[in-house]
Each structure stands twice: as structure tokens, then as C-alpha cells.
Amino acid sequence: MVWDPLRKKEVPLTPEEKVRQWFIGVLRDNAGVPVHMMMSEVGLGERALRADIVVYGRDASPLTVVECKRPEVQLDTAVLEQALKYYGILKVKYIIITNGTATYVFKRGEKGFVQEKSLPQYGQML
Secondary structure: OEOOOHHHHHHHHHEEEEEEEHHHHHHHOOOOOOOOHHHHHHHHEEOOOOEEEEEEEEOOOOEEEEEOOOOOOOOHHEEEEEEHHHHHHHOOOEEEEEEOOOOEEEEEEOEEEEOOOOOOOOOHOO
């Protein structure tokens, strides 16, 4: 079991949960995202979709969605397409996919999403 600071409860420490908890720490410690501006396991719409992590702006609008996978899962187009489904609902500015070994950040631009070189700071996400 591991404490999820976003759900404020103990959850089973699966390989995917380990990646999710690690990336919550990355967002908090490296990107400066306040813990109270993130949610994990966010239910989306009627299709039973669940986003691993969503970062919110000061006005409570979603800014970033993070899809976490187990370390052995390849971050391929199928994973990106899953995150794009979340974008279709949330209309976020950033999509991040990670398996704890590799992490890819995409920013929405005028012609779709473009891969970024680094994780944006919370101020950039706003």
C-alpha cells in the first residue's frame, strides 16, 4: 500500500501506481505544481475513462493530463491516442505520457500537439 496525497488515502502499490506516485512527486517538486491543484484517477464522462493525473489552473480549469503506464509498457501511439481521448474531453494545454523510464510532453499548438523538450513549470502551464 502507498499513500496517495491527491486522493488522501492508501491505495494498492501496483507497478502503474508506483509510476503515478513518482510522477505526482515530479510535478510537485520539479514543476512546482501545488498538490491541491492536482487530482489522480479522474473520472471523465460517461465512457468510464479515468485520467491518471490532471493538473488544474487557479480557475479550476484542466491544464495538463498525465497518462501513466507500468515501466515495461512501451509509450507508443496507442498510449498517446488514449491520452488524446482525455484531451477530447478536457481540452488541456499539455499531454504527458510516462512509464517511469521515459516521459514525453506534448503542448497544444495551432496545428495540433508538438513534443516539448522538457517538463513545463506550473506557471508555464497556466
